[in-house]
Amino acid sequence: MLDGIRFEETGKPAVVVATTHFVQLATSIKQSMHLAGLPLVVVPHPLGDRVVSGAKAALVAADIVKAVTQS
């Protein structure tokens, strides 16, 4: 989450992708940084190897594009 925040601070649009296992931590960090509105896309835990991660990324690709292009 902090990495996404740092990108946003430099003017680069960022979307954080977290697994279900990390939603609570990511939300807590967003609130601590007073950036509750930062986009967060969630995939099922765990990410696993490249094949598994690739499959999960495909599921949320549209959500990521939507989040990074929203104003």
Added chain:
Amino acid sequence: MVTGKATPKLIGPDTVRGAIDLIEQYFEQGWSDGLPIVPPTEELVDRMVAAAGREPLEVVGVVPPRQGVATIEAIATNAVMAGCRPEYMPVVVAAVEALLDERFDVQGLQATSDPAAPLVIVSGPVVQQVGMNHGLGLFGHGSRANATIGRAVRLVLVNVGGGHPDSGDKSTLGAPSKYSYCIGVDVDSPWTQVHTEFGFAPEESCVTLYAADAPRGNNPAGSGSMEFALWILADSMANLNANIIHGGHAVVVLSPLIAHGLSEEGWTKAEVKSYLYERARVPLERVQRYKQRRYGRNQEAGDPYYWPRWLDVEEPGVMVPVVRSPDNILVLVAGDPARSRSAYCPARPYNRPVTTKVVIP
């Protein structure tokens, strides 16, 4: 000077019943490491702040992931809760300063799935001045100074930084060292004090902080050979521990018996480090098999945190050092002076060790 906000004061009835109620209240609020805390009354906190010799609202740093502000007063509150005596406060402050130094990257330590904890290594005159344990039972129970200074650091991570298991601390298995991990060292050492390796004067007192796994003990007792103690120690280091093989650090503790025996045989601290660096190695083929099974590919040129550039991966039977350089091995002298024992604590590569000065007002 940037100042923080005053820590909210909790004032309960000045009775034993009131104190017990406060302890339960702190449990309910989640302001604990799982053990009862000492209620931080205004008087105790003020006394602890005075012992630091600094303004209460002076900001030492920001503690992730919650980004809580660690003022001197907030640190003092957690030091009281940990059970510290006021004379420990300068050591606690130095430890928190090291913790929040950007080179240490405490955010990574809070968020890691590793079982690592901040290892607070205290050296110099303050070790004996505040009664820290540097001898028998070094890493264990029984020393108020060791236990509470280490605990104060953990409570800052929990209460100021939000490092609660799962919500802010993602260590998969945790470790007993996450309650408290603090030692005094080099009081009975034949070599230079550890903090002199980081640019401090021998007469100064310092805290050196590593993000370390729990210690693994070795027992070369009865060998009659001090080199055997190093041989056993190197063997315990030579494995695919992820924290090490990615370019981490090795914190080793030699009991005074071993250290003085080595010194009398002519060994310097640098030679001890070189010996361990040369012998704590893993066959390249095992490292590549680990890389393949974990990442699906071999180690490639340019990969970060991995073995030294001079390593010739084409050489048959090449052995990979578990740390990148002898400089990544820290040699400390502590423990029971009457026994021949050593310990090895693997430390994460992603958190650079930091040494800070203990300032006693």
